[in-house]
Amino acid sequence: xxxxxxxxxxxxxxxxxxxxxxxxxxxxxxxxxxxxxxxxxxxxxxxxxxxxxxxxxxxxxxxxxxxxxxxxxxxxxxxxxxxxxxxxxxxxxxxxxxxxxxxxxxxxxxxxxxxxxxxxxxxxxxxxxxxxxxxxxxxxxxxxxxxxxxxxxxxxxxxxxxxxxxxxxxxxxxxxxxxxxxxxxxxxxxxxxxxxxxxxxxxxxxxxxxxxxxxxxxxxxxxxxxxxxxxxxxxxxxxxxxxxxxxxxxxxxxxxxxxxx
Amino acid sequence: xxxxxxxxxxxxxxxxxxxxxxxxxxxxxxxxxxxxxxxxxxxxxxxxxxxxxxxxxxxxxxxxxxxxxxxx
Numbered sequence: 001x002x003x004x005x006x007x008x009x010x011x012x013x014x015x016x017x018x019x020x021x022x023x024x025x026x027x028x029x030x031x032x033x034x035x036x037x038x039x040x041x042x043x044x045x046x047x048x049x050x051x052x053x054x055x056x057x058x059x060x061x062x063x064x065x066x067x068x069x070x071x072x073x074x075x076x077x078x079x080x081x082x083x084x085x086x087x088x089x090x091x092x093x094x095x096x097x098x099x100x101x102x103x104x105x106x107x108x109x110x111x112x113x114x115x116x117x118x119x120x121x122x123x124x125x126x127x128x129x130x131x132x133x134x135x136x137x138x139x140x141x142x143x144x145x146x147x148x149x150x151x152x153x154x155x156x157x158x159x160x161x162x163x164x165x166x167x168x169x170x171x172x173x174x175x176x177x178x179x180x181x182x183x184x185x186x187x188x189x190x191x192x193x194x195x196x197x198x199x200x201x202x203x204x205x206x207x208x209x210x211x212x213x214x215x216x217x218x219x220x221x222x223x224x225x226x227x228x229x230x231x232x233x234x235x236x237x238x239x240x241x242x243x244x245x246x247x248x249x250x251x252x253x254x255x256x257x258x259x260x261x
Numbered sequence: 262x263x264x265x266x267x268x269x270x271x272x273x274x275x276x277x278x279x280x281x282x283x284x285x286x287x288x289x290x291x292x293x294x295x296x297x298x299x300x301x302x303x304x305x306x307x308x309x310x311x312x313x314x315x316x317x318x319x320x321x322x323x324x325x326x327x328x329x330x331x332x333x
Contacts, residue, residue, distance in 0.1 A: 050279075051265065061269035065278045072282065111289045118285075119278040126274050224286065231293045238300035245307045252314075 020097050020237065027230045034227035041220030048213035065123040067213055070198070071221040072115035076144060077179055079109035079225060083151075084176040087169035097233075099165050100240070102172060103155050104232035108225055110148035117141060128192060136189025140182045147175040161243060 049067035056063035083105040089098035120138065121131045132138065155161075155168035186195040197206045204211055268275040 050275075055269055060271060061275055062271045064268070064275050068278055068282045107289065107293075111285050115282045115285050118281045122274045122278045122281075126271055228286075228290060228293065231290070231297060235293055235297040235300060238297060238304060242300055242304050242307070245304065245311075249307065249311060 020100070023097055024234065024237070027233070031227060031230050034223050034230070037223045038220055038227055041216055041223065045213055045216040045220055049217060053210060053213055059127055062123055062126050063210070065119055066210075067217045069116060069119040069123055070214060071218040072112050072119060073141065074218055075221045075225055076109060076113035076116050076141065077182060078222070079105050079112060080144065080148075080172075080176070080179060083109060084172050084179075087172040090169050091166070091173070099169065100233050100236045101229065102169050103165050104229055104236045106148055106151045106155065106168075108228050108232065110145060110152065112221070112225075113141060113145040113148060117145060124192075133192050135192040136185035137182065137193035140178060140185045144178050144182060147178060151175070161240070 045067065049064055053064065053067075055061045083102050086098045086102035086105065089095050090102055117138075120141075124133070125131045151168050151172055154171055155164045158164035158167065186193050198204045198211065198214070206214070266272060266276075
């Protein structure tokens with residue numbers, strides 16, 4: 001990597017990331033409220049899902065898995081959609097915060113997707129008699145998980161992290177095709193996984209006594225995403241600053257050596 | 262109470278699911294905070310190092326130092 005290139009990106013870093021201070025100040029003020037909402041949501045949602053919901057007449061107590069499985073699956077897709085939007089903003093307007101938000105989202109999305117896959121598997125064994133089947137929904141969500149992992153790997157694969165983030169964001173935009181595939185997989189390849197019962201054109205078909213705790217858990221996971229995102233964005237920001245500080249220090253050492261000799 | 266833990270015979274599946282979710286999401290939070298902490302510590306070390314250098318140099322204001330390093 002030639003030095004002028006590095007110099008240019010370092011200077012750009014300083015100016016491009018000067019503005020986000022205001023965003024982080026605001027985010028830090030909101031964060032305690034978000035964590036409070038997460039705790040409140042869990043305090044209401046967990047007892048509701050684990051105790052007060054009646055066992056399903058067909059599925060018995062395994063139906064309680066739904067209250068973590070479905071919100072995790074919703075978030076697997078929601079986080080990807082947010083990541084794709086952030087990537088788009090980052091690529092078109094070169095907005096540094098959007099770039100950071102996209103990269104910071106990927107591990108959160110991967111975690112939610114992993115949760116959806118594992119809980120689905122643990123639900124599938126007693127109800128369908130198998131932990132795994134190459135059914136359309138399961139396969140497409142597994143692909144989403146790999147897309148997240150590839151995004152994380154790509155964003156770290158380049159010597160210049162700014163370039164890595166840019167490539168990862170382009171990849172995120174291409175990968176957005178997986179979202180409609182997941183959504184309609186239960187209709188196109190109707191093999192094992194049930195079809196939508198909450199977000200339907202004709203309204204939810206799920207029993208209201210089960211819908212409410214599900215929505216509370218869904219909202220809790222949603223807020224949890226934003227709370228985690230703030231922590232991860234701080235961390236990504238710190239990584240950017242760390243790199244530019246190191247480069248600046250290195251350059252100064254080089255110039256002082258040149259002066260000394 | 263025993264009924265609650267037994268989950269109608271599906272204890273391993275139901276509690277297993279909740280445990281995995283708690284470990285994965287809780288783990289993500291702990292890991293992210295740890296990462297942020299260590300990166301901030303490294304930044305602080307770097308800054309202290311720079312401050313020492315400028316002190317040794319007799320407090321001479323260096324050209325590169327006035328570019329407005331973002332402060333945390």
